[in-house]
Amino acid sequence: MAKKSNATIADVARLAGVSTATAGRVLGRYGYSKEETRAQVMEAAKKLGYRTNALARSLITGKTRTIGVVAGDIQNPFYASILRGIADVVESHDFGLLIVNSDENLQKEIGAVNLLLEKQVDGLIVSPCDTRNAQHLRDLHADGLPLVLLDRTVSGLDVDRVTVDNITAAERGVQALIAASHHRIGFVGELLEDLEGGLDGFVKRGLEGDVLSTDTLYPSWQRLLGYLRAHRRAGLPVDCSLICRVGAYSAKAAEKVVGEFINKPDRPTALFSNDGTMSEGVIRAVSAAGLTVPDQLSLVCFDDLDWMDFLSPGISTVAQPRSAMGESAATMLLERINGSEVAARPVMMPAEFIERGSIAICQ
Amino acid sequence: MAKKSNATIADVARLAGVSTATAGRVLGRYGYSKEETRAQVMEAAKKLGYRTNALARSLITGKTRTIGVVAGDIQNPFYASILRGIADVVESHDFGLLIVNSDENLQKEIGAVNLLLEKQVDGLIVSPCDTRNAQHLRDLHADGLPLVLLDRTVSGLDVDRVTVDNITAAERGVQALIAASHHRIGFVGELLEDLEGGLDGFVKRGLEGDVLSTDTLYPSWQRLLGYLRAHRRAGLPVDCSLICRVGAYSAKAAEKVVGEFINKPDRPTALFSNDGTMSEGVIRAVSAAGLTVPDQLSLVCFDDLDWMDFLSPGISTVAQPRSAMGESAATMLLERINGSEVAARPVMMPAEFIERGSIAICQ
DNA sequence: CTGAAAGCGCTTACAG
DNA sequence: CTGAAAGCGCTTACAG
Numbered sequence: 001m002a003k004k005s006n007a008t009i010a011d012v013a014r015l016a017g018v019s020t021a022t023a024g025r026v027l028g029r030y031g032y033s034k035e036e037t038r039a040q041v042m043e044a045a046k047k048l049g050y051r052t053n054a055l056a057r058s059l060i061t062g063k064t065r066t067i068g069v070v071a072g073d074i075q076n077p078f079y080a081s082i083l084r085g086i087a088d089v090v091e092s093h094d095f096g097l098l099i100v101n102s103d104e105n106l107q108k109e110i111g112a113v114n115l116l117l118e119k120q121v122d123g124l125i126v127s128p129c130d131t132r133n134a135q136h137l138r139d140l141h142a143d144g145l146p147l148v149l150l151d152r153t154v155s156g157l158d159v160d161r162v163t164v165d166n167i168t169a170a171e172r173g174v175q176a177l178i179a180a181s182h183h184r185i186g187f188v189g190e191l192l193e194d195l196e197g198g199l200d201g202f203v204k205r206g207l208e209g210d211v212l213s214t215d216t217l218y219p220s221w222q223r224l225l226g227y228l229r230a231h232r233r234a235g236l237p238v239d240c241s242l243i244c245r246v247g248a249y250s251a252k253a254a255e256k257v258v259g260e261f262i263n264k265p266d267r268p269t270a271l272f273s274n275d276g277t278m279s280e281g282v283i284r285a286v287s288a289a290g291l292t293v294p295d296q297l298s299l300v301c302f303d304d305l306d307w308m309d310f311l312s313p314g315i316s317t318v319a320q321p322r323s324a325m326g327e328s329a330a331t332m333l334l335e336r337i338n339g340s341e342v343a344a345r346p347v348m349m350p351a352e353f354i355e356r357g358s359i360a361i362c363q
Numbered sequence: 364m365a366k367k368s369n370a371t372i373a374d375v376a377r378l379a380g381v382s383t384a385t386a387g388r389v390l391g392r393y394g395y396s397k398e399e400t401r402a403q404v405m406e407a408a409k410k411l412g413y414r415t416n417a418l419a420r421s422l423i424t425g426k427t428r429t430i431g432v433v434a435g436d437i438q439n440p441f442y443a444s445i446l447r448g449i450a451d452v453v454e455s456h457d458f459g460l461l462i463v464n465s466d467e468n469l470q471k472e473i474g475a476v477n478l479l480l481e482k483q484v485d486g487l488i489v490s491p492c493d494t495r496n497a498q499h500l501r502d503l504h505a506d507g508l509p510l511v512l513l514d515r516t517v518s519g520l521d522v523d524r525v526t527v528d529n530i531t532a533a534e535r536g537v538q539a540l541i542a543a544s545h546h547r548i549g550f551v552g553e554l555l556e557d558l559e560g561g562l563d564g565f566v567k568r569g570l571e572g573d574v575l576s577t578d579t580l581y582p583s584w585q586r587l588l589g590y591l592r593a594h595r596r597a598g599l600p601v602d603c604s605l606i607c608r609v610g611a612y613s614a615k616a617a618e619k620v621v622g623e624f625i626n627k628p629d630r631p632t633a634l635f636s637n638d639g640t641m642s643e644g645v646i647r648a649v650s651a652a653g654l655t656v657p658d659q660l661s662l663v664c665f666d667d668l669d670w671m672d673f674l675s676p677g678i679s680t681v682a683q684p685r686s687a688m689g690e691s692a693a694t695m696l697l698e699r700i701n702g703s704e705v706a707a708r709p710v711m712m713p714a715e716f717i718e719r720g721s722i723a724i725c726q
Numbered sequence: 727c728t729g730a731a732a733g734c735g736c737t738t739a740c741a742g
Numbered sequence: 743c744t745g746a747a748a749g750c751g752c753t754t755a756c757a758g
Contacts (some may be wrong), residue, residue, distance in 0.1 A: 006506075008751055019729045024753060031754090032727050054481040055422045056751035064418070066461070066482065074437070075447035076688075084438035087464055096451075096461050096482055098429070101450055112454075119416040119429065119459055235661030283673045311647045320728045323438075371735055384743045388735065419735035422750045514743050619731090727758085734751105742744085 007048035016020035016044035027267060029054065037080070058120065063214075066096035067333060068116030070126040071150075072104045076307055078276055078322060079127075082150065085326020086125060093334055095122075104129040104249065108138050119146075123333045124198050131216045148329045155216040160332040162325050162347040166219050169351035170226025170274065172232075173300040173318045176353065177270045180235045182360040183297060183353035184242060185225045186268035188258055189220040191245040203240055203256045209230055215346075223274040223302065242268050246278060254281025255288075262289050269362045270298035276305045283311070314356030321349050370411035379407035390415065421483065429459035430696060431479030433489040434513075440668055441639055441685060442490075445513065448689025449488060456697055458485075466611065467492040473499050480508075485523050486696045490514045490570045494579045509699035511692045517578040523695040525688050525710040532681045532714035533589025533637065534596075536622075536663040539679065539716065540633045541597045544725040545661060547605060549631035551589045551621055551641050552583040554608040566603055570595055580711075586637040586665065605631050609641060617644025618651075624653050625660070632725045633661035638667045646674070657723035667717060677719030684712050 002336035007027050013023035018037060025031035026041040027050065032043075044050075058064040070088060071079040090097045098121060100112035109129050112228060113136055123146035128134050134154040140147050143157050149161035177185050199325045202221070205219065207227035214222055224243065229239045244261045246254045254273075258281055261267070271286075273279040279301040293313060301308060328347055376386035381400060381690050388394035389404040390413065396404075405554055407413075421427040432449060434442040446462065453460045460483060463475035472492050479487060486509030497517040504522050512524035538546050558565050565584070569591035577585055587606065596600045606637045609617045617636075621644060624630070634649075636642040637657050642664040654660045657678060664671060667682035691710055 009753095010751075019752090020752085021730075024751095028753075034727060037727080041656050042735085052421075052479075052481050053483060056734085057753070059418045059422060059736085059751085060753045062734085064482075073447070074450060075440075075443045077438075077440070077443070080440070080443040082437045084436070084464070087437060087462070089699065090572050091463060094477060094478070097463070098459050099450070100454060100460070114414075115457070115459060117416050119427075142402075171443060209407060226670070246578070272538050280669060287673060298710050304738055305670075306643060307668075307674065310643065310650060311670065311674060312650060344752055370739095373733075383736085384738090388744085400743080416735055419750085420737070422752085423737045424752085513752080545751060598727095617734085621738075659752055730757090731755095734753085736750090738749085741746090741748095 002039055005362045007045075007050045008042035008053070009050075011048055011051050012041060012044045015048060016035045016040045017156040024241065028168075029149065043296040064096070064120050064122055065094065066098055066121050067123045067125065067330070067337075068098045068100070068113075068121040070100050070102050070109055070112045070116070070124070072129070073101055074099060076277065078303060078320070081322035082187045082326035082329075085093075085323035085328075086330040087325050087326075088323075089334065095334070102127075102236070103128055106130050106133060108168070110181070113137070113140070122337045123147065125150055125329050125333055128154050131218065133178070146333055148333045148336075150325070150329050151219055152321060153216050154220065158344045158345070160336065160345045162328045162332070162349060164219070164320050164325070164351050166222035166351075167214060167226040169231065169318045169320075169353075170223035170272070172351075172353045173302065173316075174227050174230035174272050175234070176316065176355065176359060177272060177279075177298060177300055178230060178236065180270075180298060180359050182270040183236060183362070184228075184239065184266075184268040184270070185246055186242045186261060186272055186281055187224060187273045187274065188244045188254060189218050189246065190249045190254075190263075190278065191224065192247065192345050193221070195216050195221065199243065199245060200240060201242070203228060203238060207238060221275050227272060246281075249277060251277050251280035251284070254278045256281075259280050259288060262291065268297075270300070270359070273299065273301045276301070276303035276363070278317075279303070279305070291323055294358050298360050298362070299358040313358050314357045316356045318351045319354050320351050367557060370413045371416070372413075374411055375404060375407045375413050378411060379403045380454055391420070393573075396671065405579070412665060415499050417667050423506075423589075426507075427459070427485055428457065429482070429484050430486045430693070430700075431461045431463070431476075431484040431571035432470055432486065433465050433475045433487070433492055434464050435492065436464055439640065441666060441683070442684035445692075446577070447690075449693040450685035450689075451686075452690050452693040452697065458697070465492055468517060468657045469493050469496060476503070478499070485700045486510065488513055488692050488696055492518050492583065494518055511696045511697055511699075513688070513692050515581065516579050521707045523699065523708045523710070525691045525695070525712060525715050527582070527688070528711045529585035529590065529714075530577060530589040531637070532655075532716075533586035533665070534593045535589075535591050535714075535716045536665065536679075537635050538597070538720065539722060540635060540661060540663055541599065542721050543592060543633075543661060545633040546599060546725070547631045547633070548590075548635045549605045549607055549624060550586055550587060550637065551607045551617060551624075551634060551645055552609065552637035552640065553612045553617075554583050554587065555610065555612065556584070557579050558584065562604060562606065562608060566601060566606070570601060588634060588719050609644075610639060613649070614640050615645035617641045618647045619644075621645050621648040625649065625654065633659075633663070633722070635663035636662065636664045639664070639666035642666070642668070642671075657721050661723050661725070662721040672719070676721050678721045679719045680717050681714045683714050683719050688712060
């Protein structure tokens with residue numbers, strides 16, 4: 001049995017000797033049906049290899065049981081883990097998962113959202129590449145489409161979101177370095193976006209007190225804030241020349257910039273690398289410079305990538321709960337899809353500092 | 364403008380003062396339409412924030428411009444890179460990408476395929492978890508659905524596929540070790556499946572000459588074949604006790620088994636680790652045993668993971684062309700979807716041996 | 727509990 | 743070049 005999966009409800013109904021309405025009721029598991037009728041229809045369906053056409057059903061019900069995700073790059077371990085978390089909850093609810101990469105490019109993001117909307121997804125999880133320029137996302141929400149923001153937020157868009165408490169997390173990592181008597185701690189981050197007042201202005205404000213509305217700041221800037229706060233609370237001055245602004249989100253770029261950075265005579269005694277991809281570049285640069293970790297240079301990274309554990313020495317790092325982030329985002333989205341109308345939930349997850357062997361006491 | 368994306372073609376047609384057929388023609392870019400009419404319709408569409416409902420279109424055309432992928436685990440760097448390759452070609456053709464994890468579990472795979480079929484994907488890329496028990500995949504092909512197999516093949520299913528030339532690749536890696544005078548080379552692989560004749564029988568056959576029909580063998584067994592072939596061609600005997608069968612696809616499991624393996628008095632002088640995940644376990648075990656690579660133990664891995672390059676010493680490895688594998692699979696699938704009826708293409712991609720610092724001359 | 731009819735939002739012949 | 747009508751494969755009221 002079961003061949004040619006192009007049988008329709010009409011075919012099944014005909015073979016079973018019932019109306020399409022009845023056949024539809026038993027095959028779609030809605031409405032009433034007599035035990036006997038059900039058996040007949042099921043048998044006919046089996047004989048014909050009937051398979052529901054979700055398209056037709058969705059056209060009527062207005063629900064596709066499919067959600068869309070716009071991620072920066074599914075190949076990046078950060079997103080890969082988050083996606084796994086999303087996929088786990090989505091799959092357990094028998095939903096489909098449509099995934100598109102944005103490469104952190106606004107035009108691609110807009111195109112991706114459009115594609116997903118045309119396919120009528122029931123909801124969207126987006127890691128927005130631009131926190132201000134995001135009218136397409138605001139429109140989505142205004143149209144009532146369930147939407148969850150991931151990793152970043154968007155100004156003027158009050159929807160469910162899951163982010164990491166980057167400030168506290170970075171502060172914790174830098175504190176560990178300060179506790180080991182380091183006073184010249186380099187900060188390595190992409191710090192891509194241009195902020196008003198520039199880097200110097202930002203540092204000045206960050207040192208004067210906690211910056212308000214840090215929500216829509218990009219993660220690397222938030223982490224810089226944590227770096228500043230750790231210094232401020234320890235009563236330590238900040239040397240702006242120790243802030244290494246890579247200016248691109250790539251391990252190669254980080255390697256190059258950090259290479260020059262640590263080859264200067266007044267190089268830092270420790271480095272705080274603000275991201276997994278940056279960290280790869282840092283490790284390469286440090287190794288190329290022939291510096292030993294932690295003896296000649298202490299190191300704390302961000303995001304616990306597989307290799308940080310077995311690299312020798314183990315890399316102390318701030319671990320983001322990646323899978324849990326994905327699970328949380330997906331769970332909230334499904335709740336919205338199921339009609340929840342609670343106020344927007346700004347889920348900010350804590351990151352855990354993992355102490356390993358990359359910090360030495362500064363002499 | 365552009366709000367409420369629930370306007371239909373009928374709404375646009377009404378506002379533009381034309382028939383739905385005409386509105387459909389201009390919005391769907393098919394059939395003829397006068398320049399003037401087109402302008403009117405476009406303006407009405409813009410005013411209403413019209414967006415195509417791909418569901419309705421697909422129901423008629425029978426095409427969804429969406430493909431499905433069943434991967435083992437999207438979080439695994441092997442699959443993550445392949446998926447990126449797939450996504451790149453799919454996105455460039457304006458197709459959607461539906462992804463499901465199988466966790467290498469047959470029941471989940473069957474469920475995944477079913478979900479994707481109900482959503483009417485135009486084609487499927489599957490890394491089958493079972494090379495024999497795969498009637499659901501054979502049925503797919505019999506039904507005429509475009510299907511491409513990834514990484515593994517299925518016996519009795521002659522469709523497009525992209526695999527790696529595992530035998531040659533592994534042979535090349537082991538050769539490098541033999542060339543450095545190693546005679547006691549351990550092989551670490553999951554070797555999950557039970558083959559007739561067991562491991563011993565397999566080794567015996569592998570040493571007698573090239574095993575026929577290696578196609579449907581699982582990758583780790585193919586790689587073992589490469590290990591055997593390298594020995595045979597070098598005139599070296601094979602000690603079965605050096606073949607470390609992990610029996611599970613997990614770094615943890617590999618770490619445990621390899622830990623015991625290399626703590627024995629007659630431990631190998633070199634290790635060939637047959638997979639990225641196994642390699643993680645191997646590195647942890649080696650490091651826990653306090654052995655120095657390559658001085659006390661030489662090492663060659665499989666699949667070039669990020670860390671293999673910057674781990675010190677660099678890990679010599681056999682690199683699989685992951686992104687290219689995904690691109691190739693997706694390209695072939697789209698060709699089939701576009702009607703290509705050439706004979707099934709068994710694409711077997713070469714893996715490149717990357718020499719770094721993990722091999723020392725055996726004293 | 728079942729069936730006839732309408733309709734979801736499009737595209738496709740078919741006339742004109 | 744345009745429109746009226748039918749139809750893709752389902753589900754949804756509405757009668758009975």
